[in-house]
Amino acid sequence: MARRPTVYDVAERAGVSIATVSFAFAQPERVRKKTRDTVLAAAAALGYVPNVSARGLAKGRTGAIGLYSLSYLLDSDDGDPADELRAQATGDAGLFPLYADLVQRGVELECRRRGLALMLGSGTGPPAVVDVAGRVDGLITFAGAAPAEALARIARRIPVVELGGETTAAGTRTVLVENRSGMRRLVEHLLREHGHRRFSYIGEESVTAEFSERFGGYAEALTAAGLAVHPSLPSKPAREETTRAALAPVLAGGRLPDVFVCATDQEALVVLDVLREAGIDVPGQVAVTGFDGIVATRLSSPPLTTVQQPMEAVGRTAVRLLLETETGEAQVPLPTEPVIRASCGCLFSK
Amino acid sequence: MARRPTVYDVAERAGVSIATVSFAFAQPERVRKKTRDTVLAAAAALGYVPNVSARGLAKGRTGAIGLYSLSYLLDSDDGDPADELRAQATGDAGLFPLYADLVQRGVELECRRRGLALMLGSGTGPPAVVDVAGRVDGLITFAGAAPAEALARIARRIPVVELGGETTAAGTRTVLVENRSGMRRLVEHLLREHGHRRFSYIGEESVTAEFSERFGGYAEALTAAGLAVHPSLPSKPAREETTRAALAPVLAGGRLPDVFVCATDQEALVVLDVLREAGIDVPGQVAVTGFDGIVATRLSSPPLTTVQQPMEAVGRTAVRLLLETETGEAQVPLPTEPVIRASCGCLFSK
DNA sequence: CGCCGAAATCTAAGCGCTTAGATTCCGGGC
DNA sequence: GCCCGGAATCTAAGCGCTTAGATTTCGGCG
Secondary structure, eight states: OOSOOOHHHHHHHHTSOHHHHHHHHHOGGGSOHHHHHHHHHHHHHHTOOOOHHHHHHHHSOOSEEEEEEOOTTOOOSOOOHHHHHHHHHHTOSOOSOOHHHHHHHHHHHHHHHHTOEEEEEESSSSSOHHHHHTTOSOEEEETTTSOHHHHHHHHTTSOEEEETSOSSSTTOBOOOBOHHHHHHHHHHHHHHHHOOOOEEEESOSSSSHHHHHHHHHHHHHHHHTTOOOOOOBOOOTTOHHHHHHHHHHHHHHTOOOSEEEESSHHHHHHHHHHHHHTTOOTTTTOEEEOSBOOTHHHHSSSOOBEEEOOHHHHHHHHHHHHHOOOTTOOOOOBOOEEEOOTTTTOTTOO | OOSOOOHHHHHHHHTSOHHHHHHHHHOGGGSOHHHHHHHHHHHHHHTOOOOHHHHHHHHSOOSEEEEEEOOTTOOOSOOOHHHHHHHHHHTOSOOSOOHHHHHHHHHHHHHHHHTOEEEEEESSSSSOHHHHHTTOSOEEEETTTSOHHHHHHHHTTSOEEEETSOSSSTTOBOOOBOHHHHHHHHHHHHHHHHOOOOEEEESOSSSSHHHHHHHHHHHHHHHHTTOOOOOOBOOOTTOHHHHHHHHHHHHHHTOOOSEEEESSHHHHHHHHHHHHHTTOOTTTTOEEEOSBOOTHHHHSSSOOBEEEOOHHHHHHHHHHHHHOOOTTOOOOOBOOEEEOOGGGTOTTOO
16 A cells, blocks of 8 residues: 555556546547557556546546435444344344435435445534535535535535425525425325314424425315314424423323324334323324334334335435536426325224 | 635635635644634635545545445336335335445444545446545445455555455455354254254355355354255345246255255345245245344244344444554454244244 | 744645647658 | 648646645744
């Protein structure tokens, strides 16, 4: 690993100029075959690997995009392999991919298809969001993962797609998903098929555009049915204690609603847990629904009625959006679809 | 997104030299507080984001590491969101994380903890492995994901960890896992508890070090029991058709072994499928075992007996290895543990 | 008030690559 | 054999940043 060979070394060894070396790699047709072979042979002999930083600097582009995510994956444990063995064997580990995992997969797939490298960053410490932003041609971020101020700054420099965010935020774009109508259709099902009247909404009402759309769809359906819309019980996904705290007073009060409509599957699964611990039957005594369609909803007991959104497509679309120059182009929202399982009371549905 | 502001712009606006701007960001203590504030204010006003390519070039390091993986995630479909909705709702999608997914998660976690950015690449087209290698301070790759020649070349330039590869390969290092003893212990269980005598091994015998260790452990146990070791039925993980092809002649022959010992869980799950289709009862007529401990093994029917390896720890360890300068340091192999479920005939075990 | 050393700041030289534009090479036509 | 034009190659100027080493600034002291 002595000194890393550069174009100069290769050029010298091949007896050509550095420009020719560069051309041999970047624009092979511009160089005579014989020369090219000489250059490539010299490069191979020296173990030459082009320095992408230098290339990026010279070209002004890096050929990579960035994905900046929430850090709720953040682990508390120390990563002891023995612990992990135990956890995995017994099922304590984070088993099933969550929303962000599937979106990330979509991003990965689309990047691969387009020959882009993907740079991952997350959390608050370094690499902070600008650290990622400084080395990519475009940035995808989850709403709330990075400070709005930083995003606005970055958006002046490179395209930014903010998942779950506002369409109108400073210079950034977003992937539209039918959050509102998905939630509305779900609630309509609860109203019509089950005759539920007493609704309780669990989750953020308006922290991000995505969440306010969901709550909006919920409110729309209730209003159309002539029901009053009460404020949500505030809770955050991936923060189990907040969901438990939101639920505690309701359980203590002893009077259950007909149904808990949750802003996300992750929260709904916690609700299911809490109710089970309290000895309350779902859907016998109270129904529960989620939103997203993460894998775990299918395997919970009872299986969770939810609204499926195409998470992978969200990731892919984000990449496409990033690469499209036409900023103004009308974007078709990605479809969502209520998935009726047992937790709403449709006991025999698949 | 006009021209991206640079240190020069910030320096001019703040009325200092570019060096001072650089210091204000990189070595704040070297600059008077008042100056620093002026610089940061100017940077904020201009929307300055440091160009990491330039930094990387100047410093000779990038602060990122790369992960180059196999591309069996590669999708055939076109990413139609409607298809995805359907697939996810019914369970056709790639539901559970596989070996590589979990290793990747380990890598991500460790990078986050250490403040490193992570660059992802895969597949054969661009970004090829050197494309990733050229912009990181270290590279992790799955054995077989990249041509050995390219890896050797890269290893002359930056540290390389090759997962599942040889310890001794040209300049690269690897994460040791108890593949051999894990497999041996599993086979010993099959010999002792179930009295199996007629073994059939499905999978690679020796394509990578990891696989030859597994086959080696299998062979050791059989030999110690005085049994002959037959060559494996060649099959590749994540290439379902190869596994089916390996199995076909056995089923056609009509004479089943006592047990199919598979090199990986992915292959074992395919074997389970094939046997079910053929109307053969597992473990009644034949036992099946896997290796890795991926999530899906727990949910198959019957649940799969396998050898659990700490996949996340493999990823974390790879990152650590990359950052350690002491190349020679003895590495403790990561532990593995047979997990006995129903597919070997232990019907009532958890 | 001038001098001194440390602290703060600046100057300038790269880092390794790309790419206009200049130069050289080469084969064909006369 | 010479001239010509396009192809091949080269020269050299950056890209935006870091960082030795030079220079300036500044407060304290005699």
